[in-house]
Amino acid sequence: MDSMIKDVDPSVLLANGFIQSHFTNLNTSEALANCFLQSYFLNLGVYPEVVQMMWYADDSVMTRPGPDGTMMSFTSPEAIQEQIVSCDYEGASFDVMSFAAQSCNTSSEDGAFIMVTGFLTCKDKQVRRRFVQSLYLARRQDRSYAIVNDFLRYIDSIPALPSVPESAGFVKVYYELPMREELGLMYVNESIMSRPTSTSGRTMVEMPGLDAINKRVSNEHKRASNFILNSVDYQISRSFKDRMFIMVCGFVTLDDKTERKFLQFFYVTRCHNGSYVIYNDILRYVDVTPRDTLESSSQSAAKPSTDVELPYFMVKKGKLLSYFNNIDTQNYPH
Known part of the structure; x- marks a missing residue:
């Protein structure tokens, strides 16, 4: 080398x-x-x-x-x-x-x-x-x-994925939940969520802890059918085999019918019972001129x-x- x-x-x-x-x-x-x-x-x-x-x-x-x-x-x-x-x-x-x-x-x-x-x-x-x-x-x-x-x-x-691959188990669960407020069950007190504060998405706000995240999730009220995924990339942690780094690119339709291109990054752990815990979650819009x-x-x-x-x-x-x-x-x- x-x-x-x-x-x-x-x-x-x-x-x-x-x-x-x-x-x-x-x-x-x-x-x-x-x-x-x-x-x-x-x-x-x-x-x-x-x-x-x-x-x-x-x-x-x-x-x-x-x-x-x-x-x-x-x-x-x-x-x-x-x-x-x-x-x-x-x-x-x-x-x-x-x-x-x-x-x-x-x-x-x-x-x-x-x-x-x-x-x-x-x-x-x-x-x-x-x-x-x-x-x-x-x-x-x-x-x-x-x-x-x-x-x-x-x-x-990036063309839309025809379906979420079965190998991306967490992504399939996350984006196909019947109601978005159920996502609050996937976070814990140590979790951190970052979301855009404006339409442009330039400024981000960080929400640490379960209470702040649940308030944000309950206000979003987005159905999973509003998401179209273009790519799902993930890596398994080499130090902790039950933890994954996941990056998603796609489109989401907001409440006002506006379609936005978004990126979302997760750091998640798979529990012994097959459920997932999200420790880190960053979402950003990338369709700004x-x-x-x-x-x-x-x-x-x-x-x-x-x-x-x-x-x-x-x-x-x-x-x-x-x-x-x-x-x-x-x-x-x-």
């Missing part, structure tokens, strides 16, 4: 070491996710050869679409490294449009769940693809962090409307650009 790593500027290694040590001072999952994502995508666009070494571990699982769109999983450091390098990310542009993060509240684990959406434009290619990536960033005993579970799927155009570039959005004097999505940050030509301060926050030399 070392032969696949080219000479890397020492400042990159030092910067990542600083970021890892800085993580210990971040006291919210959102702050952790923001710091991690900027480092992750910057390295992916500048030095993809070091990403596996920096962020993945021996027990990591990565799932990516193959040439024909079929999802494939990689479980060894060598396979993950080869997959990253083969994607030709060097020089690519990443527009990170949104992210949501939750802490892991189970007593046996410590870390953060992150769901990020954005656009990827590869170098020398005009194709701009929208993606969703869900990650579990686990905290290790030495207080460093590693990506243990990682899904990425392109969501430009995006601005093409940070440059065009920052130059516009008009206040953006609620149905226009602006990037949180971009990685372009080896630079990290932030919409909120419109300056280069990092620039690694080539």
Whole structure:
């Protein structure tokens, strides 16, 4: 694997070491996710050869679409490294449009769940693809962090599933319950739910605990027939065989008959009696009209409307650009 790593500027290694040590001072999952994502995508666009070494571990699982769109999983450091390098990310542009993060509240684990959406434009290619990536960033005993579970799927155009696969037992139960308020029975006091606060879905609200979740679920009153699923991806935890990471993409019809494209991420446990417990649940809408570039959005004097999505940050030509301060926050030399 070392032969696949080219000479890397020492400042990159030092910067990542600083970021890892800085993580210990971040006291919210959102702050952790923001710091991690900027480092992750910057390295992916500048030095993809070091990403596996920096962020993945021996027990990591990565799932990516193959040439024909079929999802494939990689479980060894060598396979993950080869997959990253083969994607030709060097020089690519990443527009990170949104992210949501939750802490892991189970007593046996410590870390953060992150769901990020954005656009990827590869170098020398005009194709701009929208993606969703869900990650579990686990905290290790030495207080460093590693990506243990990682899904990425392109969501430009996915046909509807003819039916929910039987192998996805939890998903079949969750979306086919007769009444949505029954879903409250699948959560526990340690559960965390995140939902959009507005039509645009830009801002998220986190509801920790069973009482807050039950209030939200009882107010939704959505029937399962209102959901059309386009994709269901899942990984089994390599540390806890009864736990699953699940990512769903589809369409939901709201009470006002509006159809919205959504992404939903779950971390669930299968109990001995065959039932499921949801520990983490993030739902986000992804049909908001995006601005093409940070440059065009920052130059516009008009206040953006609620149905226009602006990037949180971009990685372009080896630079990290932030919409909120419109300056280069990092620039690694080539």
